[in-house]
Every structure is written in C-alpha cells, then in structure tokens.
Amino acid sequence: MPDDKRVAVLGAGMHPWGKWGRNFVEYGLAAAGDALHEADLPWTDIQYVAGADTIRNGYPGFVAGATFAQALGWTGARVSSAYAACASGAQAINNARAQILAGLCDVALVVGADTTPKGFFTPVGGDRTDDPDWLRFHLMGATNPTYFALYARRRMEIFGATEEDFAAVKVKNARHGLENPNARYRKEVTAAEVLASPMVADPLRLLEICATSDGGAALVLCSMEFARRHAGSQDLVTIDAVSTVTPRFPQAIIEMPNFSTDSSATAASVGPTFKQSVALAAYEEAGIGPEDVSLAEVYDLSSALELDWYEDIGLCKQGEAERMLRDGDTTLGGRVPVNPSGGLSCFGEAIPAQAIAQVCELVWQLRGQATGRQVEGARVGITANQGLFGHGSSVIVSK
Amino acid sequence: MTTKTRVPAIEGWFTLDDKAPTLLGSKCTSCGNFAFPKETYFCRNPGCQGREFAEAPLSRTGKVWSYTDACYEPPKPYMAADPYVPFALAAVELADEQMVVMGQVVPGVGVGDLSVGTEVELVLDTLYEDDEHEYVVWKWRPTGAPTGRVA
Numbered sequence: 001m002p003d004d005k006r007v008a009v010l011g012a013g014m015h016p017w018g019k020w021g022r023n024f025v026e027y028g029l030a031a032a033g034d035a036l037h038e039a040d041l042p043w044t045d046i047q048y049v050a051g052a053d054t055i056r057n058g059y060p061g062f063v064a065g066a067t068f069a070q071a072l073g074w075t076g077a078r079v080s081s082a083y084a085a086c087a088s089g090a091q092a093i094n095n096a097r098a099q100i101l102a103g104l105c106d107v108a109l110v111v112g113a114d115t116t117p118k119g120f121f122t123p124v125g126g127d128r129t130d131d132p133d134w135l136r137f138h139l140m141g142a143t144n145p146t147y148f149a150l151y152a153r154r155r156m157e158i159f160g161a162t163e164e165d166f167a168a169v170k171v172k173n174a175r176h177g178l179e180n181p182n183a184r185y186r187k188e189v190t191a192a193e194v195l196a197s198p199m200v201a202d203p204l205r206l207l208e209i210c211a212t213s214d215g216g217a218a219l220v221l222c223s224m225e226f227a228r229r230h231a232g233s234q235d236l237v238t239i240d241a242v243s244t245v246t247p248r249f250p251q252a253i254i255e256m257p258n259f260s261t262d263s264s265a266t267a268a269s270v271g272p273t274f275k276q277s278v279a280l281a282a283y284e285e286a287g288i289g290p291e292d293v294s295l296a297e298v299y300d301l302s303s304a305l306e307l308d309w310y311e312d313i314g315l316c317k318q319g320e321a322e323r324m325l326r327d328g329d330t331t332l333g334g335r336v337p338v339n340p341s342g343g344l345s346c347f348g349e350a351i352p353a354q355a356i357a358q359v360c361e362l363v364w365q366l367r368g369q370a371t372g373r374q375v376e377g378a379r380v381g382i383t384a385n386q387g388l389f390g391h392g393s394s395v396i397v398s399k
Numbered sequence: 400m401t402t403k404t405r406v407p408a409i410e411g412w413f414t415l416d417d418k419a420p421t422l423l424g425s426k427c428t429s430c431g432n433f434a435f436p437k438e439t440y441f442c443r444n445p446g447c448q449g450r451e452f453a454e455a456p457l458s459r460t461g462k463v464w465s466y467t468d469a470c471y472e473p474p475k476p477y478m479a480a481d482p483y484v485p486f487a488l489a490a491v492e493l494a495d496e497q498m499v500v501m502g503q504v505v506p507g508v509g510v511g512d513l514s515v516g517t518e519v520e521l522v523l524d525t526l527y528e529d530d531e532h533e534y535v536v537w538k539w540r541p542t543g544a545p546t547g548r549v550a
Contacts, residue, residue, distance in 0.1 A: 120471075120473065120474050123476070129409065132436075135409070137474065137475070137476050138477060138478070139408055140488060140502060140536075141477040141486065141488075142469075142473070142501065143469065143473050146467055146488055149467035150467055150488075150490050151465070153465045153467055153510075154464070154465040157465075157514065157515040199470045200470055200471060201467045201468060202470070202510045203467075249444055249445050254464070254490045254499050258501075259500060259501055260436075260498050260499060261498050261499040262443060263432055263433035263434065263496050263497050265432070265496055265497040267432075
C-alpha cells in the first residue's frame with residue numbers, strides 16, 4: 001500500500017476497563033501516557049489531538065480533545081472532538097489520519113475515555129418529545145438490548161441459531177479475555193452458567209449482553225515518513241483503512257433508536273446491508289478482502305450480534321456463522337479468531353474508548369505482544385462496529 | 400369504571416379510533432415515500448427533492464419481523480407500572496408500505512405466543528396513567544389472539 005494512503009501506529013495504550021467511578025479524564029490520560037511511552041515520544045511533540053467525546057460526563061466530555069490537551073498541558077497543538085456514539089473512536093482515528101494524510105501534521109494523539117452510570121443506558125435528560133432516542137424509551141420501553149434481541153431472535157428463526165450457540169460465543173470470549181490485563185471480566189464461564197443467567201430481552205440473557213464500563217484508550221499515529229525517521233526499519237504496524245460510511249436508502253433493517261425502517265415501497269432495497277457496507281468500504285480502501293484477514297475485533301454488544309458480524313465482515317456467507325463458531329474457526333487457534341481480546345463480553349462498553357481499544361488490540365496482536373491471547377502469525381486485522389443513527393466504523397490494520 | 404380522560408401519549412402519531420386505530424405516517428407528494436413517524440421537512444429518498452407530505456394512515460395489520468420482551472423495568476422516561484409487569488415488543492412488517500414498525504405487544508401475549516411471520520393488528524392500549532389521564536399508545540396484537548386488556 002502506498003505511503004500516502006496509510007498511517008503508522010507508533011504507540012497504543014489503555015487504562016484497564018472496570019467500574020472505577022473516577023473522572024474519565026484520568027483514564028484518558030493514563031492511556032495517552034502509555035501510548036506516548038510506547039511511541040517513545042514526549043507529549044510536547046504531538047501536533048494534533050483527536051478526542052472521542054463522551055456525553056455522560058458534562059461539558060468536558062463534549063469537548064474531549066481540548067479536555068485531554070489541557071490536562072496534558074497546553075502546547076498549542078491543533079485539536080478536534082468527535083461524537084458518533086459507539087463509533088466515536090473511529091471518528092477520532094479518522095480525524096487524525098486525515099490530518100496526517102493531508103500533510104497538515106506529522107504525528108497525532110487519539111484519545112477516548114468514559115465513566116459510565118450503572119444499569120441500562122438511558123437517554124440524555126429532559127422532556128425531548130422530538131428526539132427518537134428519548135421517545136423510544138418513553139413510548140415503547142425499548143432499551144438497547146431490545147434491539148439486540150430483535151436481531152438475535154431473527155437469527156434463530158431464519159438461520160436456526162440456538163440459545164446454545166449464543167452461549168458458546170460468551171464462553172469463547174470469556175476464555176479469550178482471561179489473560180488480558182485490560183479486561184474487566186476475567187473469569188471463565190460455562191454454557192450452563194450463561195443459560196442459567198436471568199433473561200433480559202428474550203432470547204438474550206444477562207451474561208450475553210455487554211455491560212457499561214469505565215475505561216480509556218489512546219493511539220499515537222504518524223506519517224510513514226515520520227515513522228521511518230523515528231522508529232527506523234523495524235516492522236511498522238499501519239492503519240490501511242478507516243470506514244465511516246452511512247447506510248443507503250432505503251435502510252430496510254430496524255436500527256436503534258428508530259421506530260421504523262425506511263420504506264422500500266418507492267425504491268427497492270438492493271445491495272449490501274448497512275453493516276455489510278461498513279466492512280466492504282474498509283476492504284475496498286485497503287485493497288484487500290476478507291480472505292486476507294488474520295483476526296477481527298467486532299462489536300459483541302450481545303453474544304448473538306457477534307455471529308451477525310462474522311457474515312457482515314465477510315468471514316463466511318449468510319447463515320454460516322453458527323457453523324464457523326461450532327467448528328472453532330473463530331476461537332484462538334482457529335482459522336480467523338474473533339475478539340481475541342475477550343471483546344465487549346470481557347470489557348463492557350466504554351463508548352468513546354471502545355473503537356480505539358479495538359485498534360489497540362490489533363496493534364498488539366500484529367506486533368506479537370498479546371500475551372496469553374496471541375493470534376500466531378497475525379498480519380492483518382479488521383475492527384467493526386456501528387454508532388447510533390448510522391455511523392459505520394471499521395478499521396483495517398496490517399504489518 | 401375509570402373516569403379518567405383518554406389522551407394519546409404523543410400527539411399526531413395515531414388515530415384514537417378504538418375499533419380500527421391506525422398509525423399516522425407521511426407520504427411524500429413527489430415520490431410517494433412513506434415515513435413513520437411523519438416526515439415534515441425533507442423527503443428521505445435521496446433521489447427526491449420533495450418537501451411536501453400528506454398524512455398517511457398506515458396499514459393496520461402486518462407480519463412479525465422479529466420480537467422480544469422486556470424482563471427488567473426499562474428506565475425513565477418509560478413510565479412503568481408499580482409493580483412492574485414485563486411486556487413483549489415486536490417489529491412488524493407492513494406489506495403495502497414495505498416498512499417495519501416497532502411497538503409493544505398487548506398485555507397477556509408473551510414471546511411464546513409469537514413467531515416470525517405471526518399476523519398482528521394494531522390496537523390502542525394504556526401506556527401509563529396519572530390522576531386525571533389515561534395515556535394511550537399503539538400496540539400490536541396477534542390476530543385472533545386473546546384480547547388481553549385492550550382498550
């Protein structure tokens with residue numbers, strides 16, 4: 001891939017996920033410090049700061065880029081702050097990448113961090129009768145797991161997925177995350193335990209729905225020229241694609257927080273679904289295909305949703321995800337391990353940090369530094385997730 | 400017997416016709432695109448420049464695309480009854496409009512009574528009450544199913 005189409009990752013850092021209850025800025029700073037240390041660069045060398053915003057921590061969260069820059073000590077660096085729900089981290093990565101590829105800066109810091117409340121995510125406060133996110137709670141009692149469960153039930157009825165399949169995803173991811181020092185849940189679970197956990201939104205049970213967590217993640221990105229000058233001839237890990245696509249009309253699959261899909265009455269819904277298009281755009285940008293992928297980090301908001309992603313990122317055909325799972329293809333040691341980090345299953349979701357954390361995991365995997373969960377011979381990794389209202393997010397990393 | 404005033408939980412999203420209520424969507428006067436809730440500013444069809452919309456009563460019946468339930472009490476602004484009673488939800492395909500519309504399923508009908516493809520119809524039912532009002536909302540009910548506590 002030509003140098004003017006990719007950026008190098010010099011450093012990655014994370015603050016462990018948990019329910020620590022401290023200020024989100026602290027997690028962001030810890031992650032940034034680790035990423036800068038890995039990059040062997042002082043903060044004062046960073047020319048651009050890309051923050052991923054949090055909406056549950058007051059004003060500092062809305063302007064996260066400046067919040068982190070101020071906390072690290074003002075240097076006059078240029079800044080951006082981006083919110084795109086679960087895809088916020090990908091937006092921040094893309095902001096930094098665009099600056100570097102445009103030649104506007106050489107080296108950038110990407111940071112996202114969150115402190116989360118207990119329980120279901122709720123809409124932002126106030127009576128907002130023109131906000132579908134507020135209205136879906138008020139008029140239907142439709143929480144986030146409601147939507148995850150609609151997809152899970154559909155999988156069962158259309159493709160014959162079983163509750164045992166969904167439980168097996170959780171069992172796999174729990175095992176993957178056992179040795180991950182940044183994971184919040186590091187405990188093996190059995191299928192029987194998963195299936196005995198309380199039903200939340202049929203067919204999804206408590207142990208199959210991701211928690212909300214505190215955490216922070218950061219990356220130091222730079223131009224290829226800067227990387228060679230700074231890091232020499234060692235194998236560079238590069239970001240080859242960042243997909244931020246939106247859906248195409250008519251969007252025929254019900255999406256959080258909507259009450260309805262688009263209508264297909266005037267224009268037929270043809271071509272890939274939104275989630276398929278997210279990964280397709282990334283593959284196209286990187287000039288590779290699913291057959292080149294060594295591992296994937298996908299958004300397992302529910303255990304069932306991970307199976308949808310196998311198909312949506314092209315690891316198998318529609319309806320074949322259960323077979324892939326049962327054959328062990330996506331388990332560590334299998335053909336293409338999925339969520340070797342343990343995924344959201346072991347982390348819980350720290351919204352603005354999560355898409356960045358997915359890339360941190362790929363970076364460590366490609367460098368061979370993922371102790372206890374290493375995918376042998378990993379050369380190319382892909383991440384996938386989706387932010388509320390239609391923010392696609394997929395990043396391809398290679399070495 | 401309640402003397403509370405029945406009011407819609409949201410204005411303009413459905414008719415208050417007890418026997419045959421309908422959701423009120425919009426239809427673009429240029430391209431015919433349906434939307435629910437109503438579109439008011441700009442047609443969502445990217446190939447259409449339409450800015451005018453007619454009110455469109457949507458099909459009262461459809462087939463379940465998928466379904467689930469809410470075993471735990473949803474947080475505010477959902478106004479849950481005390482004690483909390485779990486309920487089912489369904490995403491329903493409307494054939495004429497070729498769209499899927501979500502809603503709660505009537506009380507008394509659980510996930511065990513539903514399948515992908517189950518035929519359902521739209522009814523009105525209580526969402527919550529205060530001292531003076533009964534706030535009603537649309538819900539889905541399997542055609543020919545027990546009536547539950549339908550308004």
